[in-house]
Amino acid sequence: MTRPTFKSFKEEALxxxxxxxxxxxxxxxxxxxxxLIALRQKAGLTQEQMxxxxxxxxxxxxxxxxxxxxxxxxxxTLTDYAAAVGYKLKIVFVxxxxxxx
Amino acid sequence: MTRPTFKSFKEEALxxxxxxxxxxxxxxxxxxxxxLIALRQKAGLTQEQMxxxxxxxxxxxxxxxxxxxxxxxxxxTLTDYAAAVGYKLKIVFVxxxxxxx
DNA sequence: AAAGAGGTTATCACAAATGATAACTGCGTC
DNA sequence: GACGCAGTTATCATTTGTGATAACCTCTTT
Numbered sequence: 001m002t003r004p005t006f007k008s009f010k011e012e013a014l015x016x017x018x019x020x021x022x023x024x025x026x027x028x029x030x031x032x033x034x035x036l037i038a039l040r041q042k043a044g045l046t047q048e049q050m051x052x053x054x055x056x057x058x059x060x061x062x063x064x065x066x067x068x069x070x071x072x073x074x075x076x077t078l079t080d081y082a083a084a085v086g087y088k089l090k091i092v093f094v095x096x097x098x099x100x101x
Numbered sequence: 102m103t104r105p106t107f108k109s110f111k112e113e114a115l116x117x118x119x120x121x122x123x124x125x126x127x128x129x130x131x132x133x134x135x136x137l138i139a140l141r142q143k144a145g146l147t148q149e150q151m152x153x154x155x156x157x158x159x160x161x162x163x164x165x166x167x168x169x170x171x172x173x174x175x176x177x178t179l180t181d182y183a184a185a186v187g188y189k190l191k192i193v194f195v196x197x198x199x200x201x202x
Numbered sequence: 203a204a205a206g207a208g209g210t211t212a213t214c215a216c217a218a219a220t221g222a223t224a225a226c227t228g229c230g231t232c
Numbered sequence: 233g234a235c236g237c238a239g240t241t242a243t244c245a246t247t248t249g250t251g252a253t254a255a256c257c258t259c260t261t262t
Contacts, residue, residue, distance in 0.1 A: 029176065032192050039194055046208060057252060062210055064250090071249060072177035074219075075130065079173075082194050090193040091133050093140055093183050147238060158222060163240055165220090172219060175249075 030067055036081060037065050043085040053084045131168060137182060138166050144186040154185045 040050055047061040054061070063069050064077065079089045141151055148166070149159040164170050165178065180190045 032176065035192070035194055047210095048208070056250080058209075059211080059253080060251065062208095066210075072175045072180075074173045074175055074249065075133070075179070076173035077250080078176070078192070083197070086197050087194040088197040090195050091136070091179070092191040092193060093136055093188040094191050096184070096187050096189040148240095149238075157220080159239075160223080160241080161221065163238095167240075175219065178220080 029070075029072060032078065033065050033067050039082065039085050039087060040065075045085070050081075050084060054080055130171075130173065133179065134166050134168050140183065140186050140188060141166075146186070151182075151185060155181055
């Protein structure tokens, strides 16, 4: 065998992609939404008040927080939301060493 | 004074928003892009190889990584990118206790 | 039971991110 | 200098997130 180069790397990558595509988008999104709700509630705000601060409508806040929503928000949307309650966003990339069955 | 309620909270929030709007979008985006590039390079991949894994084109990868780009990527875009190099995304909300002049 | 508060869902219009193609730069190599 | 490699930039088409409005649901209160 040659040393691990692009071809093998790509296969591994695609394996990850394939297995986790739907799962990831759901879980990542799910976690974020839970955090959004928690942040807002900790600040003691309603969706409507949140909407007022962010100069939008409560329905949009609801959609953003909604777990069943399968939209993938923009980074700036999350940043704005966080800023509205006095937080900032930190994006961390963690190695994905999970065992695949 | 009454206890701190929505009105005062909103004023503070808007202050944060106003001061940091442009700054935040730049800095947050800037940091992320630097991380993206670092991740890809650590994996020893070119933009073109990255594009192949993600089944897109190298120009799109370049745009995503480009610091001068003022787009705000979708969460799923970052997640996919990270997954391609064996990482997952963790989004942390940190209190923004910075001193404002 | 009527009214209000808090949240959800549907829909439409609009803005913005992404996909795709092509042309270009800079750089090293032959 | 021609060639290939890595990355950039511009442009257009398409997809998708977001803004806005309205109707609805569930509690709670009166």
